[in-house]
Amino acid sequence: MSNKNTGLWVFVPLVGFVALAILLASGLGRNPEELPSALAGKPVPAFSKPSLISGETLTEERLTGQWQLLNVWGTWCPTCYVEHPYLLELAQRGVPIVGMDYKDEDDKARDYLARYGNPFTEVIVDADGQLGLDLGVYGAPETFLINPRGEIVLRHVGEMNPRAWDEKFAPVLHQAGNPLGGPR
Amino acid sequence: MIRVFPALSLVLCALLLASPLRAAIDLYQFDNTEQQDRFHRLTEELRCPKCQNQSIADSDAEIARDMRERTARMIREGRSDQEVVNFFVDRYGDFVSYRPPVNERTVILWMGPLGLLLLGVLAIVLLVRRASRRAELEEDDQP
Numbered sequence: 001m002s003n004k005n006t007g008l009w010v011f012v013p014l015v016g017f018v019a020l021a022i023l024l025a026s027g028l029g030r031n032p033e034e035l036p037s038a039l040a041g042k043p044v045p046a047f048s049k050p051s052l053i054s055g056e057t058l059t060e061e062r063l064t065g066q067w068q069l070l071n072v073w074g075t076w077c078p079t080c081y082v083e084h085p086y087l088l089e090l091a092q093r094g095v096p097i098v099g100m101d102y103k104d105e106d107d108k109a110r111d112y113l114a115r116y117g118n119p120f121t122e123v124i125v126d127a128d129g130q131l132g133l134d135l136g137v138y139g140a141p142e143t144f145l146i147n148p149r150g151e152i153v154l155r156h157v158g159e160m161n162p163r164a165w166d167e168k169f170a171p172v173l174h175q176a177g178n179p180l181g182g183p184r
Numbered sequence: 185m186i187r188v189f190p191a192l193s194l195v196l197c198a199l200l201l202a203s204p205l206r207a208a209i210d211l212y213q214f215d216n217t218e219q220q221d222r223f224h225r226l227t228e229e230l231r232c233p234k235c236q237n238q239s240i241a242d243s244d245a246e247i248a249r250d251m252r253e254r255t256a257r258m259i260r261e262g263r264s265d266q267e268v269v270n271f272f273v274d275r276y277g278d279f280v281s282y283r284p285p286v287n288e289r290t291v292i293l294w295m296g297p298l299g300l301l302l303l304g305v306l307a308i309v310l311l312v313r314r315a316s317r318r319a320e321l322e323e324d325d326q327p
Contacts, residue, residue: 133250
């Protein structure tokens with residue numbers, strides 16, 4: 001009887017080790033920067049900010065009425081330069097993108113758009129970063145998908161690229177029956 | 185060579201003058217020391233989302249500065265500690281708090297160590313019991 005017991009106990013450390021290894025291995029592939037958005041499913045917070053382009057005051061109303069992207073960028077942000085060509089490509093395909101110029105200077109931002117092209121249908125100026133704070137932004141670039149009711153559906157932290165679009169944004173748009181999601 | 189000395193001392197004087205100015209960037213004014221204590225406690229308890237594993241009191245990141253400013257403002261406006269923490273949790277999730285609430289997603293964080301400890305105690309108890317039983321059996325076996 002004692003022998004039978006010992007036989008089983010021998011495997012306890014092995015099982016423990018395998019369980020721990022699986023747990024830790026699953027953690028390895030994850031990006032720790034990718035925080036779950038606390039705002040998913042919630043409406044865009046109320047704001048009143050100037051437009052970089054027209055100087056008019058914009059509110060959260062501007063982010064309703066259609067599916068659109070809200071892209072947080074700044075001329076101080078190196079990754080924004082990297083993703084910029086892809087934003088232009090998306091815009092060309094008809095994806096409406098609203099830019100949010102985060103903690104930046106207006107003149108620099110205008111120069112940037114003049115030099116590299118403007119993928120945005122509108123640019124919200126968030127010079128003091130308060131709208132960013134309300135959106136839970138902690139860096140740039142970040143890209144939000146906003147539905148026609150003005151609710152945040154998903155949030156992508158980091159560079160916007162074909163992979164992010166195909167894996168995250170397109171499936172949601174497709175499911176919503178939006179042609180931008182492409183055929184599946 | 186002699187001319188270098190006055191120039192150098194000027195530079196040193198400028199540095200002396202400059203350092204208190206630099207330190208003043210992050211000073212927050214409060215009505216009383218109680219508010220100041222709360223500010224220090226809260227900024228130690230809130231985690232910087234950009235430079236993870238640093239509190240917002242610790243971090244030099246832009247976002248941490250914004251969060252400190254907002255914390256100070258909310259304290260001056262008379263909001264409670266819980267309101268300040270909730271404000272950030274609503275935006276950045278439970279992650280932002282070094283003392284996350286107990287819910288189904290954080291239960292392993294809170295109970296995990298206790299569970300492991302109990303498992304360890306259980307293992308020790310079982311091992312000791314078996315060892316003593318074996319010792320008894322051996323004693324019985326003896327003629």
